[in-house]
Amino acid sequence: MKYSGIGGQAVMEGVMMRNGSKYAVAVRKPDKEIAVEVKNTKDINDIWHKIPIIRGVVSFIESLTIGLSTLMYSASFFEDEEEPVDKSKLSEQELSKLEKKEKAEMGGILVLSFVMAMGVFFALPYFISLALNKFVTSQALIAFIEGIIRITIFIGYVVVISRMEDIKRTFMYHGAEHKCINCVEAGKPLTLENVRSATRFHKRCGTSFIFIVFIISVFVFMFISFDNVWLKLVARLLLIPVIAGISYEFIRLAGRYENGFVEIISKPGLWLQRLTVMEPEDDMIEVGIASVEAVFDWKKFQEENEGCF
Numbered sequence: 089m090k091y092s093g094i095g096g097q098a099v100m101e102g103v104m105m106r107n108g109s110k111y112a113v114a115v116r117k118p119d120k121e122i123a124v125e126v127k128n129t130k131d132i133n134d135i136w137h138k139i140p141i142i143r144g145v146v147s148f149i150e151s152l153t154i155g156l157s158t159l160m161y162s163a164s165f166f167e168d169e170e171e172p173v174d175k176s177k178l179s180e181q182e183l184s185k186l187e188k189k190e191k192a193e194m195g196g197i198l199v200l201s202f203v204m205a206m207g208v209f210f211a212l213p214y215f216i217s218l219a220l221n222k223f224v225t226s227q228a229l230i231a232f233i234e235g236i237i238r239i240t241i242f243i244g245y246v247v248v249i250s251r252m253e254d255i256k257r258t259f260m261y262h263g264a265e266h267k268c269i270n271c272v273e274a275g276k277p278l279t280l281e282n283v284r285s286a287t288r289f290h291k292r293c294g295t296s297f298i299f300i301v302f303i304i305s306v307f308v309f310m311f312i313s314f315d316n317v318w319l320k321l322v323a324r325l326l327l328i329p330v331i332a333g334i335s336y337e338f339i340r341l342a343g344r345y346e347n348g349f350v351e352i353i354s355k356p357g358l359w360l361q362r363l364t365v366m367e368p369e370d371d372m373i374e375v376g377i378a379s380v381e382a383v384f385d386w387k388k389f390q391e392e393n394e395g396c397f
Contacts, residue, residue, distance in 0.1 A: 089273045089395050091344050094384050095292055096269070097155050098261035099162035100254075103372075103374035105265070105371050105379040106154065112382035113158040115377045117165050125161060129154060144336025145329045151294075156197060191312040206325060208245075209302075214321055215239040228310040235306030243304060246363045257364065263288040264368035272386045275397030282371045288365050291350070292343040295364045296357025301328075303356065 096105040102115035112126040129150065135147045191394035249255045270286040271278055290383050305324075308331055314320040342354045368376070380386060390397075 089270075089346065090275065090396050092269065092384070092386075094269060094272070094380065095152075096159075096265045096379065097294060098258045098265055100166060100258065101261070101375075102162045103268075103379040104155070104158040104264045104393040105268075105376075105383055106238050107383040109382045111154060111158070112175055114378050114382065115162045115165055116371060116375050120371075122375055123165065124378055124382050126382050136377045140227045140337055141330065141333035144333035144340075146148055147336055150327075152202075156201075160193075160197075195374070197313055197382050198313070204310045209238055209242060210305075210324060210328070211321060213241060220315065225273065227313060228379060230312040231312070232306055233303065234309065239299075239302050239330040241361070242298070243360070246360075250363055260363055260368045261372050261375070263365045264372040265379075266365055267291065267368065267373065268376040268380050272380065272384070272389065273397075275393070277390075277391050278377055278380060278386050280370060280373055280377070283377065285359035288367060289361050291358065292339055293352045293365065294358065295361050296342070296354065297339050299357045299360050300338050300353070301331055304334055304338075305331050306395055307392050 094105055094107045096103060099113060099115065101117075102113055104111060104113040106112075106129075109129050110126065111129060112124055114122055114124045117123050137143045179368055200334075210397055213234050216237055217230050220230050220233060224233075250259060264283075266288050267283045267286040268278065270288075270290060271283045274286065276282040276286075304375075305328075312320055312323050312327075314323060338353060342350050
C-alpha cells in the first residue's frame with residue numbers, strides 16, 4: 089500500500105473525498121444521476137498544519153466543518169418539502185444572504201452536536217463512575233472503569249444506529265469510500281471490478297480515530313487528581329482537544345507506515361469498523377469513484393509510484 093493523501097467520509101447517498109485543500113462530494117440523486125460538487129478549503133501547508141498535536145486539533149475542526157457542510161448538501165437532494173435552491177439564479181445579494189444563513193445553521197448544528205457528544209460520551213460516563221467512589225479508593229482505577237463505560241456506550245450507540253435503514257446505507261457508502269482509497273493505494277486502476285474486490289477496512293478511518301481518542305483518554309484522565317467533582321469534569325473537557333491531537337498523530341502514523349507497532353495500534357479500530365463500514369452495492373462504488381476522480385488524479389499517482397505498491 090502506498091500513502092495517497094486522500095481521505096473522505098460517507099454522506100447521505102454519497103461520498104465526500106478530500107485531497108489537500110480541495111474536496112468533492114458526489115451524491116446519487118433520486119433520479120439516479122450522480123451530482124458532483126467540488127470546493128476548495130484552507131491551505132493545508134500553513135504553520136498550523138505542521139506543528140504536531142496542534143495540526144491534529146486543526147484538522148479535526150476542519151473535518152467536522154467540511155463533514156457537516158457536505159452532509160447538509162447531500163441531504164438537500166432528499167428534502168420532501170422543497171426543492172434545493174438553484175444558486176445560479178440568485179442575485180449576489182440573495183446569494184450572500186443565503187450563504188450567511190447556511191453558515192449560521194451549520195454552526196448551530198455543529199455546536200449542538202459537539203455539546204451532545206461531550207455530554208453522552210464524556211460527562212455521562214464520568215458521573216456514572218462517581219458512584220464507584222463508595223467502593224473503590226483508587227482514582228486511577230475509577231478513571232479506567234470510566235473509560236470502559238465510555239467505550240461500551242459508544243459501541244452500544246453504533247450497534248443501535250446501524251440497525252436504522254438510512255444509517256445502514258450511509259455505512260455502505262462508508263465502505264465504498266474505503267474501497268476506493270484502498271484500490272488506489274494498492275496500485276490498481278480505479279474500476280468497478282477492482283474497487284469491488286478491495287477491502288472495506290482502512291487504518292485512517294474516522295471510526296479508528298474516535299476509538300483511539302477513547303483509549304488515550306483513559307490513560308490521560310488517570311492523571312487528573314482534582315478533589316472537586318466539577319473541576320475534574322472541566323479538566324476532562326479541556327483536555328479533549330489535546331487528546332484529539334495525540335490521536336491524530338497515531339492515525340497519521342498508521343496511514344503512512346507498515347510495521348508491527350502500527351499493526352497493533354490499528355487492530356482495535358479496524359475491529360470496530362466491522363460495525364460502521366459495510367459492503368457497498370455497485371452503484372455506491374460508482375459514486376465513490378466519481379468523488380475520487382473529481383479531486384485526485386489516480387492514474388498520475390500510480391504512474392509516479394510504479395513499483396512502490
